[in-house]
Amino acid sequence: MSPDLALLTIFVLSIFVGIEVISKVSSMLHTPLMSGANAIHGIVLVGAISVTGTANGFAVVLGVIAIVMSSINLVGGFVVTDRMLEMFGGRKPARKSDQGGDA
Amino acid sequence: MSTGAQLVNLVAGVCFILALKGLSSPKTARRGNLVGAAGAALAIIVVFSAGADFQRVPLIVVALLVGSIIGWIAARRVQMTQMPQLVALFNGVGGGAAALIAVIEFTSAGATESTVAVVATVLTVLIGCVSFTGSIVTFLKLQELMTTAPVVLPAGRFITSAVAAGSVASAVVLIGSPSTIMLAILCLFSLTLGVLFVLPVGGADVPIVISLLNAFTGLSVAASGYVLENVLLIIAGTLVGASGTLLTQMMAEAMGRPITNTLFGAFKASTATAAGSGEERPYRSSSAQDVAIMLGYAQKVIIVPGYGLAVAQAQNTIRELVDLLTERGIEVEYAIHPVAGRMPGHMNVLLAEANVPYEQLKEMDEVNPEFATTDVALVVGANDVVNPAARDDKTAPIYGMPILDVDQARQVVFLKRSMRPGFAGIENDLLFQPQTSLLFGDAKDSLTKVVAALKGL
Secondary structure, X not given: OOHHHHHHHHHHHHHHHHHHHOOOOOHHHHHHHHHXXXXXXXXXXXXXXXXXXXXXXXXXXXXXXXXXXXHHHHHHHHHHXXXXXXXXXXXXXXHHOOOOOOX | OOHHHHHHHXXXXXXXXXXXXXXXXXXXXHHHHHHHHHHHHHHHHHHOOOOOOOOOHHHHHHHHHHHHHHHHHHHHHOOHHHHHHHHHXXXXXXXXXXXXXXXXXXXXXHHHOOHHHHHHHHHHHHHHHHHHHHHHHHHHHHOOOOOOOOOOOOOHHHHHHHHHHXXXXXXXXXXXXXXXXXXXXXXXXXXXXXXXXXXXXXHHXXXXXXXXXXXXXXXXXXXXXXXXXXXXXXXXXXXXXXXHHHHHHHHHHHOOOOHHHHHHHHHHHOOOOOOOOOOOOOOOEOOHHHHHHHHHOOOEEEEEEOHHXXXXXXXXXXXXXXXXXXXXXXXXXXXXXXXXXXXXXHHHHHHHHOOOOOOOEEEHHHHHHHHHHOOEEEEEOOOHHHOOHHHHOOOOOOXXXXXXXXXXXXXXXXXXXOOOOOOOOOOOHHHHOOOEEEEEOOHHHHHHHHHHHHHOO
């Protein structure tokens, strides 16, 4: 299989996986899911790092901007999603076991 | 790329799938998100081992740290009410980064690129730029730094079509004969297209646009994966692109309108909105004492929280009120519209922050039949999601959006700041109905007064 075709195969299969994994999500979780998916595409940071590592001249400047932008996306995305999910998950067990630890 | 690095990328790809899978259920969501973050961390460590020609490690690490710290601080500091803007902003910078990567790779490889790589570059730049400026405009609208009403330029449709055509034409030329100048023209066209694409979208539909732009950035990242021949970027980008598209569709369904209507509706219905908003009509305003009596002697109360509740930071006060009413033996529930707040599911996040147990939160389909047997429906800072025009008035811009049938309750109390219409800019007829009372003021102040009056009953 040619490399281009292999990449295309991965692309097509990923579409189906992407649709399959979220096909039954309740509207309650739409916000965290959107923000979580948003964090995942922040992995473009990997691409930003690799092009900057081999670039020259003005391209380096662009590369540095791309790294800053994509790391904001990646880190911020995961952190903010975690903050939201903390509020969803942390409460119910505490109430059940009647500890009431969280304010 | 070494075999080891490729295997790590495979692991990271699997982590992302598990993350999305986990995020679709409240029990596994947080763990899923952490798995995704771990996968991302692995992939980043590995990229530094890329090979001997890899330079400028210190510079890259500094840039990485700067971005991470900005992202971290923004994510920790943001108020839950401002979540949609932040997601839009994060999404925009992601799309912009993908576009930049494709530009850098194109300028360093130049005309030696294969056709497949050029096509991928064109797609990355086009979609990435649209997502970048589109997200920025979305951010400005949500932050209310610009008007939230649809902005329709004279001949807007023509201009947008022309710019879209310009983008496609420059893309085609670029694929035929790659040149840096043509790439710059493509960038300009697609950056403009992003702005024009979001401008006509009305306030209430902005959440759907965030989700759509999120899917766009995903696709742009996937295309950049082709440019760099990086499997992980293809997997991650495509996952987000596909799931984001589905999520967008699900949200549009929750709002009861096809996605094309959301995006292009403003071009048609731009004038219908303003009609009838000028005239003065009588309404009944009441005091906190009246509201307390109404609530205190009811048998069943349904609370309809909206974005205004969250802005006033009144989540805890409303919980106090609900506790008081429950002590008096009154049946109390919260009715949550799927798009209450400023993005789908936003209200659930906001109430979760105030420790409201999510068993008390009733979704729209579940709660709607109950309004007919409800004594008082207390609407706090919500407007568009209870506007009967969405159900009855075919000319209303929000017509077709499923609403909470608050108008069927025996009495309706609105806590509002003023008679100003909601985020969608549409007047609510329910405010002028005989069963409706209005309590004006900041939601938190009003609720505090009602709570105090209720204690004195």
